[in-house]
Amino acid sequence: MIHTSKRVFIAAGGATLFYGMASLFNPGLRSAGAANRRSFAVTRTDEEWRKLLTPPQYATLRKGQTERPFTSALNGEHRPGRFTCAGCQADLFNASAKFDSGTGWPSFWQALPNAVLELSETANPFYGTEVLCAHCGGHLGHVFNDGPKPTGLRYCMNGVALGFKPGPA
Numbered sequence: 001m002i003h004t005s006k007r008v009f010i011a012a013g014g015a016t017l018f019y020g021m022a023s024l025f026n027p028g029l030r031s032a033g034a035a036n037r038r039s040f041a042v043t044r045t046d047e048e049w050r051k052l053l054t055p056p057q058y059a060t061l062r063k064g065q066t067e068r069p070f071t072s073a074l075n076g077e078h079r080p081g082r083f084t085c086a087g088c089q090a091d092l093f094n095a096s097a098k099f100d101s102g103t104g105w106p107s108f109w110q111a112l113p114n115a116v117l118e119l120s121e122t123a124n125p126f127y128g129t130e131v132l133c134a135h136c137g138g139h140l141g142h143v144f145n146d147g148p149k150p151t152g153l154r155y156c157m158n159g160v161a162l163g164f165k166p167g168p169a
């Protein structure tokens with residue numbers, strides 16, 4: 001009997017450890033609950049998002065996954081214009097705030113006013129603070145405090161979560 005109980009206990013501990021490790025390597029898992037507790041102007045069911053988005057867009061915007069670095073065509077996008085949310089097409093960043101961070105993800109030192117939501121409860125020096133689209137709640141990436149002047153911020157965005165509209169700033 002004692003032996004059996006001990007095995008059950010170890011199995012439960014292992015599951016907790018596994019979830020902890022998974023959370024560590026996929027920060028999106030940690031904050032999905034925080035995002036779900038908020039309400040947004042653009043709301044869709046999970047099924048609607050699945051139909052609307054490509055599988056990579058869905059995995060990032062709705063499940064918080066991080067794209068592999070140096071995979072987004074938007075890394076090389078340097079024209080004037082606006083970067084938008086791939087989920088709801090809202091304007092998020094002016095192209096004039098984009099800079100080459102060398103990380104392999106599109107990076108900006110400032111978001112447009114009221115365009116993004118920063119989840120302070122997820123703040124972490126290593127993973128940064130999770131950034132959502134303020135209009136649809138889609139996961140965009142993270143913001144760090146090691147960016148260039150004038151803000152010192154680095155919005156590290158998943159290119160798959162963004163669109164681009166060329167045009168005047």
Ligand SMILES: [Zn+2]
Nearest residue numbers: 085088133136
């Ligand atoms: Zn959005």
